[in-house]
Each structure stands twice: as C-alpha cells, then as structure tokens.
Amino acid sequence: MKSGARIEAFLEMMSAERGAADNTLSSYRRDLEDASEFLGGRLAEADAAAIRSYLDDIAGRGFAATSQARKLSALRQFFRFLYAEGLRSDDPTGILDSPKKDRPLPKTMSEAETGRLLDRAATEASETADGDSLAATRMHALVEVLYATGLRVSELVSLPLTVAMRDERFFVVRGKGDKDRMVPLSSKARTAMRAWLDQRNRDPRQADSVFLFPASSQSGHLPRQVFARDLKGLAARAGIASAKISPHVLRHAFASHLLQNGADLRAVQQLLGHSDISTTQIYTHVLEERLLKLVNEHHPLAD
Template structure:
C-alpha cells in the first residue's frame, strides 16, 4: 500500500512543476517556492492536517505561528503568495473545490525609511575621490582611469539621483554632446529627464578625454565600458570601488553604496525645499506614494524646520520685553 505521505509529496511536486512551467520560474524562485510549500506541509503534518483538507482557520493558525517566530512581514507575504498560487493550481487541477486562502489578506508592507548620508559625509567622499584622482596623475593610465571612473560615477549619482543600473547602461553617445540635462529610460521603460551640476559636468568631460586614450574601450558603446569586454562595467565593480574609497577615510561601516547615494540625493533636495512632485520626476517613481517615504521626519528635524523656516522667526520684536 502506498503511504499517504508519498502521495502528498507526489501531489506537491506535480503542482510545483505545473506552476514552474506556466510561470517560467528561475531556479532560485522555484527553490524558494518549493521551500514555502514544504514548510507549510511539514507544519500541517505536525498538526495532523492533510494539506488537501486544510481550512481557512488552519492557515490563520499557520500565519500566527509565522508571526510568533518573528518572521518579517515581507517574508510572510511571500509565503502567502506562494501558498495562494499553489492552492489555486490545486483547484484548477481538481484536487480541491475551493481555495482556502481566498479570504486571507496580505500584511501591510513595512515602509522602510531610506537611510541617507549626511551632506557633510557626501562632501567628504566626493572631495576624497577628487584628491585621489589628482594624486594619481603620474601613475599608470589604468590606475588613473579607475580612480577617475569612481569619481565620475559618484558625481553623477549625487548630481542626478540616478539608479546605478540606469547610469551604467547609458551609451557613450548620450554624453558626447551633453548640455546640462539628459533623457534616460528608467524602470518600466519610463523616460525622464535628469540634470547635471557643474562639478559632474566637468568631470564627465574629463572622463571622455581619458576614455578616448584607451584603444580597448574605443569601440565599446557604453559610457563606462567593461575592462576587457563589449559590455559595461558591473554594479558589483562600482560598489567595490566605492567601498575601497570609503575605507581610505575610515567610513567602511557607513555602507556608502550607489543606492544610499540616491537616497541621500532625494533627502537632501527635500530638506532644502524641493517639492514632492518634482522629486518624484527626478527619481523616476511611477507612484507618488513611493516618493512620500522621504517626507518622514524626526522630531529634531521638525524643530529645526520651525526654527529655520517659520516666518515669525524672521521678525524682530523690538518691544517684546514691555508685554
């Protein structure tokens, strides 16, 4: 007699394979998906529940268990999504009549406050990058180019708020006759304009001159070409270069990543009076709610805002002591 456990496992494998074929899951996605379903099945088995007979209340108990294990909301939501798809396919394959997860809602996504670097820290990083480039003028062309590339990338990221993936995918032709603005294609194939400040514009010109000296890069179409290939330099390489720069000034614990520079760009603009709609356009956010996360302020900043921006702060009451 075939064991019930074997039958259950066969059903699970069959359904996961169907979903894999229909959705074209990557290997990692399929493994994560299978892990969620196996975890669910193991928990039900310990409760003497056949997953094919599980009811809505059983899933509520399961998700209560997940919460008790201090799983993050995003992790719980992913498991819920996996299970909902799993049971939908079970229903379509006529193993069950109704999806028991239809009335179970996802948890509200955690809104994580972007961590921004201070203006002073950003200034220190940029100044160090400029000094490093100046010091290397007598070094080999390769060392000079690497140092200059790091500087130019930093200048552009902080000047425009671009995502590093957007920047690295830009072709050389976009920069040859660059003025002060550039149209780029962001997430969802949405185009937007980004603006360059004077510093970044200057170093872009310098990079173009140095880049032209390298025969290996002459036929590469990207602004920041791979060292020995036809593609562009990788995000990992840029991150490593920025990390090495940070270490030279004792900032290895600050996580000065391209993504954090983007957050800093947005936060600093907002702090200096930029309106939310303009910031949304500069960042390329499809939804204003994504940009609104930057409006979170701590009490200290609120006090500073009243002190520095309130109109009454500018009024001089000459006779205030007489009241």
C-alpha cells in the same frame, strides 16, 4: 489541473500579459512552490486556514516581515488568477492580514560628508599619477553622476556612451520595468564625465565599447560590486567610515538632500524612478523635519 500546472499557468500569464521580468517570475515560482510543498502539493485547493498555517510556519522559520509580506503577495496574485479564470469560486487570501513591516529609515550621508567625498574624488582625479589616473578619473565621474542623478547602481554602471556624447543638462535613463525617465545632470557631473570620456577614448581597450564605463566583464560594463568596493576605499581616504557608505547610500543622500532643500516628494519620486509614491515615503521624516523647522522659524506663536 494540479497545483504545479496551475502555478505554471499563472507564471505564463504574468509573463505574457503583464510582462513580468525573469527575476520577478523566479521569485513568484520560489514562493509558490515553497507554499505548495508545505501544503502537500495542494496549494490550489487550500483554504484560508491552510494559508494562515503556512504563514505561521514561515514566521516560525525566522523569515523577516518583508519576506513574509512578499510571499503573501505572491499567494494573493496566484489566487486572484485562479478566481478570474474560474478555477476557484473564492479567494482564500482575501481575509488574511499582511504582516506588519517595520520601515527602517534609509542610511544616508550629510551634505558635508558628501561634499568631502566628491572633493576627494576630484583631487585624486587631478593629482594621481598617469598609471592610476584612469581609475581615479572614472571614480570621479561615477560619484559625481550618482550624486547628481540618484540613479540605481545598476543603472549607473550600465549607462550607454551616448549619455556623455550629448553634453546636455538632462538625459533619459531606462530603469526598472524598462521604463524611461529623465534625470538632471549638474555642470560638475558633466565636466567629470567629459574628463573621463577623454581618457576612456584614448584607451584602445575601451574606446570601442557601447558603455560609458566599460570593463572586461561578462556584461561588458563595470560590475556594480567593483564600484561598491572602490567607493568604500574612496570614502576611507576621505575620512568617512567605509561601513557607512555604499552606492545605495549615495542615492539616498541625493533624495534626502533634495527634500531638505525644498524639493517636492512627487518630484523626487519621479527622479528616483519609483513607480509608487509609497516607496518614496520612506523619506517623509525629512519632510517632517523641514516642516517643523518652517513652523518654528516662521509661525508667530512658535516658542
């Protein structure tokens, strides 16, 4: 069996046995085919020295450490599959070190900036003339729900209409890997959502949609790029640099502000929908600052 056929067998296993998403399979295919091309189509027979040579090559091509680590991860899984299937007697990636990855701190906003953004959205929703009130009311609902829940932007814009129909303090959202999780909804977010629902249902172009934020797009709901663009405009009107904000920044603000105010890291992991606590640990700097403040304020020997 040649390398190409073994790559196909690996991808088939990942799809059938592990339920890998299409995007994940495409990523694996690109990474494995890139390595196979470098190795002259003999990826399945490669030894550790050959794999190391490939890793040196992609580093020389300027790939970031995160991309290098992703490619090595694909290779590790591929060779583990070959070993498990008896197609190889060894795993050449077992002795290779992962590239060192710098984990930059996530961009976020202060509580005061977030308050200004939400206040501006509320003001525009209540004061905008009829012609533009639909967009302003929708934006108010979007930012209130995003900050209240920490949803991924793709989860937010594709929320089903049923979320707004229940008027409950929690709702269930389907995230990455089709995993469901429960997220809280503040009273302000519920109020903003009800106001949007009232306007939405009076618009004949949107009333029949199954989405809370419908649009005449291919997906049927508001494209995340449109929301990101409109969010920057709202930020600018609130006196916040538009370059500083994105839907992902508001998600980070949700997590950071929870931790600053005493939330547990495991609880934040669950709310964000992170499958691994290591992903949530990018926020440990917030915990460190909180613990340092706690010691300085309450320890009897603190200066």
